[in-house]
Amino acid sequence: xxxxxxxxxxxGFGGPPILSGxxxxxxxxxxxxxxxxxxxxxxxxxxxxxxxxAPQAGTIRVQGEDPAVARQDAPPFGVMFQSGALFGSLTLTxxxxxxxxxxxTLDADSIATVAxxxxxxxxxxxxxxxxxxxxxxxxxxxxxxxRALALEPDILFLDEPxxxxxxxxSVELDELLLKLNANLGVTIVLVTHELDSLFKIAKxxxxxxxxxxxxxxxxxxxxxxxxxxxxxxxxFFNRQSxxxxxx
Amino acid sequence: MSSDTLRVERETxxxxxxxxxxxxxxxxxxxxxxxxxxxxxxxxxxAPLQIDLSELENLDGAGAALLHAYAHACxxxxxxxxxxxxxxxxxxxxxxxxxxxxxxxERPPPQRLSTVEHVGNTSWELWLRTRDALDFLGxxxxxxxxxLRRPRxxxxxxxxxLCERVGADAVPxxxxxxxxxxxxxxFQSAETFKQYGANIFVAxxxxxxxxxxxxxxxxxxxxxxxxxxxxxxxxxxxxxxEEIDALRTLGLDPLSFLVIPRVVAxxxxxxxxxxxxxxxxIVGGLLIxxxxxxxxxxxxxxxxxxxxxxxxxxxxxxxxxxxGVAIGVIACERGLATSGGAVGVGRNTTxxxxxxxxxxVLITSVLTILFQMWGI
Numbered sequence: 001x002x003x004x005x006x007x008x009x010x011x012g013f014g015g016p017p018i019l020s021g022x023x024x025x026x027x028x029x030x031x032x033x034x035x036x037x038x039x040x041x042x043x044x045x046x047x048x049x050x051x052x053x054a055p056q057a058g059t060i061r062v063q064g065e066d067p068a069v070a071r072q073d074a075p076p077f078g079v080m081f082q083s084g085a086l087f088g089s090l091t092l093t094x095x096x097x098x099x100x101x102x103x104x105t106l107d108a109d110s111i112a113t114v115a116x117x118x119x120x121x122x123x124x125x126x127x128x129x130x131x132x133x134x135x136x137x138x139x140x141x142x143x144x145x146x147r148a149l150a151l152e153p154d155i156l157f158l159d160e161p162x163x164x165x166x167x168x169x170s171v172e173l174d175e176l177l178l179k180l181n182a183n184l185g186v187t188i189v190l191v192t193h194e195l196d197s198l199f200k201i202a203k204x205x206x207x208x209x210x211x212x213x214x215x216x217x218x219x220x221x222x223x224x225x226x227x228x229x230x231x232x233x234x235x236f237f238n239r240q241s242x243x244x245x246x247x
Numbered sequence: 248m249s250s251d252t253l254r255v256e257r258e259t260x261x262x263x264x265x266x267x268x269x270x271x272x273x274x275x276x277x278x279x280x281x282x283x284x285x286x287x288x289x290x291x292x293x294a295p296l297q298i299d300l301s302e303l304e305n306l307d308g309a310g311a312a313l314l315h316a317y318a319h320a321c322x323x324x325x326x327x328x329x330x331x332x333x334x335x336x337x338x339x340x341x342x343x344x345x346x347x348x349x350x351x352x353e354r355p356p357p358q359r360l361s362t363v364e365h366v367g368n369t370s371w372e373l374w375l376r377t378r379d380a381l382d383f384l385g386x387x388x389x390x391x392x393x394x395l396r397r398p399r400x401x402x403x404x405x406x407x408x409l410c411e412r413v414g415a416d417a418v419p420x421x422x423x424x425x426x427x428x429x430x431x432x433x434f435q436s437a438e439t440f441k442q443y444g445a446n447i448f449v450a451x452x453x454x455x456x457x458x459x460x461x462x463x464x465x466x467x468x469x470x471x472x473x474x475x476x477x478x479x480x481x482x483x484x485x486x487x488x489e490e491i492d493a494l495r496t497l498g499l500d501p502l503s504f505l506v507i508p509r510v511v512a513x514x515x516x517x518x519x520x521x522x523x524x525x526x527x528x529i530v531g532g533l534l535i536x537x538x539x540x541x542x543x544x545x546x547x548x549x550x551x552x553x554x555x556x557x558x559x560x561x562x563x564x565x566x567x568x569x570x571g572v573a574i575g576v577i578a579c580e581r582g583l584a585t586s587g588g589a590v591g592v593g594r595n596t597t598x599x600x601x602x603x604x605x606x607x608v609l610i611t612s613v614l615t616i617l618f619q620m621w622g623i
Binding site for chain 1 (some may be wrong): 274276279280281282307308309312313315316336339340343344346349350351352353354355356357384402502550587588589590617
């Protein structure tokens, strides 16, 4: 059984489904990407995988459990939202410390130490006592990752982690994710548009399409780029406009 | 996973240094007593320390961070700690969390202010707020003048929807509250009127109180809570999500685009809601008059027509126009002054409602005195 399983998932908001017949199997220790053009439902699928929304039909299982049920105890996975979703009234340290205070047995000093180390890990050392409103968008994303890592999750869900980051920070973030995956065995599921980052870190992916209202391809992103005969996949990976003739 | 997944053994080496050998797993849920366990094995904190990780099979980020912090603390006590023997996977995590080269924190954690500092800060903020509010008022007045000269400069397209939000959507709650206020006012005084045989004067009391002050003020408080808070939160959210900046970059003035339509909607709708409140408040009083004080509909209405003149309703409407302006201007000013994300939106929305309520009472006091002086 895969670590994360989606079977015949149909997603919608009352009207016609925006995604249907989606099947995803993500194995433990994988770095898996959800791809697709804007508005195809990537982030929506992610929200379903983490149990924030329930599918209209089909089943989703994370570590064999319904994610909405699994989240009611100590969160089994960390999530970084697109804009960081930091709590505005708390400093960065307090944001990262919050899940530790709630779910770990560490004392206050140890929590502060771990929170500071998480922030240093994502390059935010020096900004421990800043409020989210005082830092840039890229820094908020990194702080969001630090918070997602707080409880040493086995699975990390990241919504567009590299978008809006400068190239150096983006490469550093890719390297960090690779290290977390290789050394801590963290399974990483990310939504991304950034092809460079995708080819560097993702081992497998699923590609969604708005017109098809579902998945149109899955597999190794490099293989899809080089071998796919589907013109939509080809256009995506080769950055071609929809008016361009298929190669 | 329990804390006994980590085993620690102590050995004193030939050179007098202490070696602590960590074995098993050092993970987040086994790290809570790490420092105490290691300290307990080191009676002399200044003795040279070696931390041997050759038998440590598993280490996570929290364990690594706490181990580094422990080594750092030992360094401060002169123990010159050395971490050695880590296996490949453990060494990588250890290196990942290595604090060497870590930038120092740029600012101290937020401190609790002393009373004096708090009073000073609050006074200074109050002064800045007053200055900004006056600045806003000046700009609003200029924008109004510009709108009079060039009415097309205002975004009137939203006015209908805003009137619906402020006025039509509020009708059910306004009707219910006004009716109950009239009812309760009459009911509370009914016993006293009965004792003096002055039952008929309930019409005077309900009529005058509802039309002159109670109706307009209660409706203004209701609109402040509904629409004032709504506008402040809406504009505040737009401000923190840079929508206001986007308007400016598109060459649109937030005052003409957002503020004037909202103030106009309030100025149009609050008097209408007030009239409705006057009417339903009186109906509430009438109900008590007929059911508790044995009045007839005709006697109540006859007395009401004697007690009320047009100026009683007129003064209430003048008040309601002033209330509408105050609610709109203050709510929009507070909204546009928002900074600091969701917390800022909450703070400024609260501030808007409190400031509006204070100003409603202020306006009531000033205008009531003026009406007295003018004999209306």
